[in-house]
Amino acid sequence: MKSSVISRLRGSVTIVVRGERLEELINELAKEGIEIWNVRSLPERKMEMNVQLGDFFSLRPLLKRTGCRMSVKRRIGAPFFLARLWRRKIFILGFAMFIAAIFALSSLVWDIEVQGNDKIPTEDVLLAAREEGIYPFQWIFRMQKPDKLSAELTRRLTGTSWVGVTRSGTRITIQVVEATRPKEHTLRSPSHLVSNADAIVTYIYAERGQPEVKKHARVKKGQVLIAGIQGNERVVAKGEIRGIVWHEYKMELPLVRKQNVYTGEKKVKGYLFFGNTAIQITGYGPTSFAQFHTVSELDPLTWRSLKLPIGWMNEKLLETTVIQLKLSPEQAKVDGIERAERDIYAKYGMESKIISQKILHEKSDNGKVYMKVLFEVEQNIAEELPIVHEQGE
Amino acid sequence: MSRLSRKIRNWAVEALDLPGDLVFDLPRLTMIGNKQLLVENHQGVLHFSPEELQLELKQGILKVEGTELAIRTIMPEEVIIEGRISGIKYEGVEE
Numbered sequence: 477m478k479s480s481v482i483s484r485l486r487g488s489v490t491i492v493v494r495g496e497r498l499e500e501l502i503n504e505l506a507k508e509g510i511e512i513w514n515v516r517s518l519p520e521r522k523m524e525m526n527v528q529l530g531d532f533f534s535l536r537p538l539l540k541r542t543g544c545r546m547s548v549k550r551r552i553g554a555p556f557f558l559a560r561l562w563r564r565k566i567f568i569l570g571f572a573m574f575i576a577a578i579f580a581l582s583s584l585v586w587d588i589e590v591q592g593n594d595k596i597p598t599e600d601v602l603l604a605a606r607e608e609g610i611y612p613f614q615w616i617f618r619m620q621k622p623d624k625l626s627a628e629l630t631r632r633l634t635g636t637s638w639v640g641v642t643r644s645g646t647r648i649t650i651q652v653v654e655a656t657r658p659k660e661h662t663l664r665s666p667s668h669l670v671s672n673a674d675a676i677v678t679y680i681y682a683e684r685g686q687p688e689v690k691k692h693a694r695v696k697k698g699q700v701l702i703a704g705i706q707g708n709e710r711v712v713a714k715g716e717i718r719g720i721v722w723h724e725y726k727m728e729l730p731l732v733r734k735q736n737v738y739t740g741e742k743k744v745k746g747y748l749f750f751g752n753t754a755i756q757i758t759g760y761g762p763t764s765f766a767q768f769h770t771v772s773e774l775d776p777l778t779w780r781s782l783k784l785p786i787g788w789m790n791e792k793l794l795e796t797t798v799i800q801l802k803l804s805p806e807q808a809k810v811d812g813i814e815r816a817e818r819d820i821y822a823k824y825g826m827e828s829k830i831i832s833q834k835i836l837h838e839k840s841d842n843g844k845v846y847m848k849v850l851f852e853v854e855q856n857i858a859e860e861l862p863i864v865h866e867q868g869e
Numbered sequence: 870m871s872r873l874s875r876k877i878r879n880w881a882v883e884a885l886d887l888p889g890d891l892v893f894d895l896p897r898l899t900m901i902g903n904k905q906l907l908v909e910n911h912q913g914v915l916h917f918s919p920e921e922l923q924l925e926l927k928q929g930i931l932k933v934e935g936t937e938l939a940i941r942t943i944m945p946e947e948v949i950i951e952g953r954i955s956g957i958k959y960e961g962v963e964e
Contacts, residue, residue: 503913506943515940517918525940 487529487553490514495544498523504538529555585614586646593652596635601650604632610641610648665862666710669702671695672859675719685713695719695857704863719857720831721824722850725816729808729845733801741765741795749774751785765795808845809838820853828855894927898957905941906933906950906957914940914948922950929961 493501498521505512515525527535539546561568588610590598605611608628609619619625622641629639629650640651669685677693685702689695704713745759771794776787803811817830830853837848878892890897890910899907908924908931915923915930922938924931938952 499914499917502917502940502943506913506945506948509945511942511944512940513942515917515943517938523917 483528484553487551487555488526489529489532489548490524490526490550490552491532491535491546492518492549493523493525493539493544493546494521495539495542496521497542498544501538501542501544504542505535508534508538510534510538524549526552529553582646583616584646585610585612585616585619585643585648588612588648588650590650590652592654594654596633596652596654601629601633601639601652604629605648605650608632610650616643616646664712666704667712667860667862668700668704669713669715669717669858670861671697671699671701671717671719671857673697673719673721673857675721675857677701677717677719677857678854679716679718681717682713682715684711685715687715698861700861701858710863713860715858717856717858718854720852720854721857722852723820724836725819725847725849725851727812727816727845727847727849729803729812729847731803731805731808731840731843731845733803734798735801736767736769736796737799738769739795739797743793745791745793747789747791749785749787749789754789759791763793765793767796767798768793769796770794805840805845809835809847812845812847813849816849816851820851824853824855828853896924896926896931900954900957903935903954904951906954908948908950910946911948914943919952924948926962929959932956932958932960934958 495501498517502512502515502523510527510531512525512527515523517523535546588602588605590601593601602611608625610625620628622643625641626639629641630636633639633652635655635657636652637655638653640649640653642649642651674697675695677689677691677695680687680689680691680701682702684706685704686706687702688700695701701717702713702715704711743759743763743765746757747754748757749755771792773790773792774787775789777784813833820828820830830851832852834850834852835847836850837846839846881887882889882892889895894910896911897909899909910927911931912925912927915925917923917938917940919938920934920936922933922940924933933950933954934956935952935954938950938954941949941951943949
């Protein structure tokens, strides 16, 4: 008995032999070196045995010599299986085509993903990739090596410092790292820096250009502070000039202030919403509020980070009422000055410094306070003024 | 086999401590429980039925008795018998 795997591969047959001289046959077989196994004696002078398929055809002369007859009972092993398969050619063909199709489809690029691009449009990256042979339904084996592709794309796409190409399965991921570029300076024509207000200069620093005034100088609006002419050359004057400027504010401050406040009364309405449609579920009934403010809260159903267009909406009706606040003239004054200060900071920049303030005039009349305040502010007074070509006369 | 040669062989077996199956062509039987029997140096099958198997030896016959006997493998000088073996008998052996 040989190893069953090999015997299965080579194929064997179970035969039933019939005849008078069976023992003689067995001896003959053994002598001829024909391997038989699992010899079993059956009633009526029959014998069952297994023979290798290769030895099967050399049985015939021995059977004739010993006067035995033989019939095949069972066929075992790969050759018979293959023969049976061969009879079903279409089936094999279909199976082979299925395997081939799976193989072909899995060696196509199906999906291209571009990551990390902020300024460069994805379309540009995809276009460059297409020129390098990365596009959907491209054969994966026709593409170049990722490191080569990466180098080519980096060369092709301006404004990137590195482009990485990785493939996982049928998906290509293009990772773009954009180069950070220095800010582009717009070209500017030569200009002076002039004063934007009447002021007293407290600080002057010329980075470029010729300073025309000194500290403590009194300047008028439009006066050149830093000239854009250095020697015979015209430059863009650049520098920092601060000066003290006076601002006069005239204010009218009402002593009664109206304010909307919540009363604390509220009514809640519950809605079930689907997309843009909401159906009210709770909170029916008339609202008795004369004035109210509505606050809506959406609580959509979520699945992971995905928000579904279905959910619950709460609508809160908060009753409001107008109250009148009475201010004392002092409070009104403080409020007014604060408002003016905020206005200064908004207009002249946060780096402005209020040096002093002076109430010039103050009058209380008709429930209002009339006020005139003078602020002394140290602020940036520089303003650009392009140098106009002098035209010859 | 002449008397003289047998004597010499007998002497050789005893004096040189040689195994008898090599010198006299005696069968060598290896039996595993009552399930399997390996017989070497047989001369062919004489009779085979599920109850009895007769093997021809150089001298005489070896009878293997049992039930459901089957020949697992057979080679010119070797045979492996499987089944439920109940007895082994020698017939027609000298001495």
